Amino acid sequence: MEDTLDVTVAYHGNNTHNPSIIKTSFNVRKLNTTLSIIPSPPLKDGDKIYIMGYLEDENKNPIANATITITFGNKVYNVTTDDKGKYTAIEIANSSIQQGVVVAYIGDNKYATSLNKTEYYVDKIYTKISVNNIDQVPVGSTVTINGTLKDEFGHVLPNTPIEIDIMVKLFNLLQMKMEIMHIIIPYLK
16 A cells, blocks of 8 residues: 655745745555465364464564454454564364464554465374174174274274164164163074
């Protein structure tokens, strides 16, 4: 954004010289700014996301004490740059929502506006399901299937919907607190 300044230059004269006056104008522009976002390493669900970067002018000088507006999902809040022009905010990664972020600096009477945006990619956590061996059972009998669903960190995932497919018959179950599932074996055709 530019402002036009009008200038009048005048010589008032003396005993020998007549006065002289001239008017001119020139444009004054705000210094351009750059608002960076430091890339994040790969994230897992529940990890801390460090939203950070730098605000600099066109000469690569840091801009301190500037307000940066951060929009993360539907959250909007402000942080202030430090003496190195750095801003930082912390959020929690969630694989069930879009992890987009927009950072903005509205500028002031010296500096122009800056805007930047990025996406944070959140990998889903791997899971592993285990089932204990089942002995041979007669038709029409009840069998207990013991198993556990864990995440990649070894945490048991209780009350999580799972499927058990036996002889093309589909059972939708919730894993119980003790990780035990009871199924009646269907008659063979």
